[in-house]
Amino acid sequence: MIDGKSLRRQAGKENLDVSMLEKDYVLGWLLFAIASSSLASKLAFKGGTALSKVYFPTRWRLSEDLDFTLLDNTDWKTIIEALKNEVPKIVKGSVGIEVSLRPKPHTNPDYLQAKMKYKGPVNTNTIKIEITREKFVGDVVKKQVPKKFDYPKFSVNVYTLETLVAEKTRAIIERGYIRDYYDVWRLLKIGKFDKKKTKELFVEKCNAKGVKFTGLDQFFPKDIIKTLEPHLETGLTRLSRGKMPSLQTIISQLRKSLEKFLK
Secondary structure, eight states: OOOHHHHHHHHHHTTOOHHHHHHHHHHHHHHHHHHTSTTTTTEEEEHHHHIIIIIOTTTSOOOSEEEEEEOSOOOHHHHHHIIIIIHHHHHHHHHOOEEEEOSSOEEETTEEEEEEEEEOSSOEEEEEEEEEOOOOOSOEEEEEOOOOTTOOOOEEEEEOHHHHHHHHHHHHHHTOOHHHHHHHHHHHHHOOSOHHHHHHHHHHHHHHHTOOOOOGGGGOOTTHHHHHGGGHHHHTGGGOSSOOOOHHHHHHHHHHHHHHHHO
């Protein structure tokens, strides 16, 4: 286990709050445990944490939770049992961090939300794990997680970059989180994915969820800056490495990139 002094030193170098870096550290060990457990073949890793942990480990914003899609018909009881018993044992045995499933995970037929409590080298906190049961649209690939901290070498089933970009783009229309705007802005600037395939997946994903795409203005309501600004610090700035451009710059550049991408 990395000690608190080392985490504080690294947090200072990256201009991050030590509690955020610690959560990122423990989150990686939880991912390792899940990838080493009976859940490994059942789940596909997705979301901002997949971008941070798998695709852009030194360049992406931090994330605070783990998101997966269930790939088979495993019942929630089986998933919960693995999170309660198997995953904590793997984390404890591998690195010595105490992890436990908090009581009464929230479930409905299509969704599971569990919270894992951990006692890290600096703080005691929780990490949220969300798993969706849905018709999967896209592609999954097994990728090695880049080496960071004191993690061992391991691989995880993860959405392809095209699938992640398509889902993040749809998410802007569905929920409009500031992190989704930021992630799509960054992804379109980097551009290391098949844009034709991604556009096709975006349309398929909208149809699968009953999301009607009507055009570019759907991403950018007239009051978009005013709507997003209150969430800038809590939803984005505190998770980012280094200085970010202004929200106005991000939105302006994103509009141009989406216009080119979706035409």
